[in-house]
Amino acid sequence: MTDSKKNVRATSLTEGDVGTILKRMTIPMILGMIMMMSFGLVDTFFVSLLGTEPLAAISFTFPVTFTVISLNIGLGIGTSAIIGKLQGSGNLEESREYATSSLMLSFSLVGGLAVIGYLTIDPIFALLNADASLMPLIHDYMTLWYLSSVFLALPMVGNSVLRASGDTRTPSILMAVGGGLNAALDPIFIFGVGPIPAMGIEGAALATLLAWIVGAVWIIWYMAVRKQLMVPRLLTFSELKKSALPVLRIGLPAAGANMLTPIAGGVMTAVVANYGAEAVAAWGVGNRLESIASIVILALSMTLPPIISQNVGASLYDRVEASYRLTLKFVVFWQLLVFAILWLLSDWIATSFAEEAEVASLIHLFLMIVPLGYGFQGIIILTNSSLNAMHRPMAALVLSFIRLFIFYVPVSYAASLFFGLKGLFWGVVAANLCMATVSYIYFNRALSEHRQEPGEQTA
Template identity: 50%
Template sequence: MTLPVMGGIITLMLFNLVDAWFISQLGTAPLAAVTFTFPVTFTIISLSIGLGIGTSAVVGKLLGEKSFQLVKRRVTDAAVLAVVLSLLLTVAGWVSIDPLFRFLGASEDLIPWIHDYMSIWYLGTLFVILPRVMSSALRASGNTLVPGLVMIASGVVNGILDPILIFGYGPIPAMGVKGAALATLIAWCVLTLGIFSLKDVRQDLLSFVTPRWQEVKESWAAIGHIALPAVVSSILTPISAAMLTRIVAGFGHEAVASYGVGSRIESVSLIIVFAMSMTVPPFVSQNMGAGQFDRVRQGVFGSFRFVIIWQAVIWGLLLLFERSILNMFASDSPVLSENLSWFLWSVPLGLGMQGIIILANSTMNALHEPMVALKLSFLRLFIFYVPICMLGAWLAGLHGLFWGAVVANILMCGISLLTVRKYLNAVSLAENYK
């Protein structure tokens, strides 16, 4: 199930990294400005991920129980909820751009760049949330290939449009960071159209019968039971990122730029983990619905072992190609190059543990224990991650902050493993007593 999804995520992440490279060619200030937007844009993406998790968990369980008509009702109502939330977020985002980013620590010289980027980005909120919800429903039904292919197509569109819109081509004027945002918006539109053009979506996942309000409320309650804690859990990550970005801003524009590039590299390094986090919930939900508890245990802990080995390989590759990465993003800035080098040597070392943390949260959501997943996220980010990173920054500056992230992931990984083992044992015992 993971391989088809991975192809789409690889494409999107790589073009996201290429996007950062193109923006870096505009200068350190534009790159730092776009880095400040990460916590806000990721908050909206996190909301879409949370809605997707709730939809996937509900749909997967219903499919395991063979309640096919109810699947259509739940997915359709989830799509309506996505549209409503998107419109509200677009309006709220538009009116709060300048004051919000000043609050996050952006200096006045960066605000115009940020405004140019976000004024376009917010227009695509609907095309961020809606296709992710529908893709989650498709994956829950076992169809991971087609969503992956559509993601690849949208990623290719983004990669082609980036240099054209950022730097200009022929009659198309250079638009700078506005062009980067517009390329992303068009790619999301392609993703949305691609998902809704699928026959499987229109025939198997959508209901065109006008529902009673009571049915809609039941759907939103069922999805919200999983989605709301998942959304809050997901949003905790960009909130913590905003706190760290504010700390990093105290070290200068070069520090913010290196943190932004490093975060993009971190995302690319976690591609397989992100793909697995999308396929573990339907795998767990369907097997739970069918009573295959041993298969759930084997799949979950097998994925943990794989992630540790894989991320160790990724860390080695990043160190092997360190010089090439530095030349790509920081050839004109010695300070940026030094900071990025420290990032590559430290943060990726803890990504294996971070992968287990991510998959543990996905597993708890699939087990219909969303509050446990929320508690784990809060514990990781605000008891371990942010405080230890702040301590590291106080003791050793920006480099200490990077190593603090590694220590926090190691500590939280142990807690996540113990929690998953406890709940899987409880499920198995409950089944044995039936």
């Protein structure tokens, strides 16, 4: 066997102790994602030093930026599901073509979405109830951020290829380097150093852009030259069409499911905006902190699917069930511990992220309530990622819609009408509990169907 064949050979996830495999794959992902998630959190922290208005402005951007990122996530999910199966079956050359196709797709689709986003900044943020005084700040941030999103597409989808091949260490390194570079550049561009002028909120976006340009160049070199996991050329149209359709069949519903989250987030931001700029600032900080608090959930949502995909392909459904239930048990207990820590540190965290007493008070209120539901949210996220890995993207999409627009938005909004902002926070917890129950029941039914009909599911 040639070296190139060895390079693309997948690590088998169909043998060995499930818990050991999950631990081996997840720990590097956690370390990398801590740095990855620091992008938004570090930006939020440094921007918060500029005052309430810049902090409110960057908080308004979260639903919009996550919409673009969701397309990358969806394409990555489709890529991982397809390549994982091809790698597991030894179809190595075909997996290389799919990897190249996925990168080309992500660059093109995200680029198109970024152009549309740039041209519609004013109407979109007006729909989010952004005050006119914040629009200049939002323009400063989003103009450069949209450009950076195109370069973000390549490492995000490239990392999915690596994870599908059983490699979680390299994606972790890439995320850590990107997060570290962003954190180092943020204060330089935001506040200015020497000949570099202070750029304020625009500087945060520039730091992100430069970090992702480095990441994009590195991932292309690593996959094409170092590991030979992709074809080192652009595909022809016929090649792209052939390999793109299966990826899109899973990736687009997955992207749609992820895009529902920022849409619902936008609705919730508009609701929170009724309580003032201070409430929006606190809501934005809370959501950024949620990314860090849920880091283990998000890491597992990236390491569990390759295990599910390979074992479904091998019809090893007992291993699928064991993997799913083990992760759920761990996540519930872990997130209860996270809640306890956030509850104890809520005062200190609030004052660290806000200079104004009212904003700090609202951040404190958020941290005393909302993190209680993170374990239930983990069940929801891991169920959806497992369904995508089982090639059931439409089921995951439907469950996402139910979660957000049957439970999350209506329950939270109704609670806010009776109990104000505190009621809204409790509504978020109640909605997560209800949806976690629905998700768990549905997954077990889907797995039962797979046992009876062990063929590939595409919808």
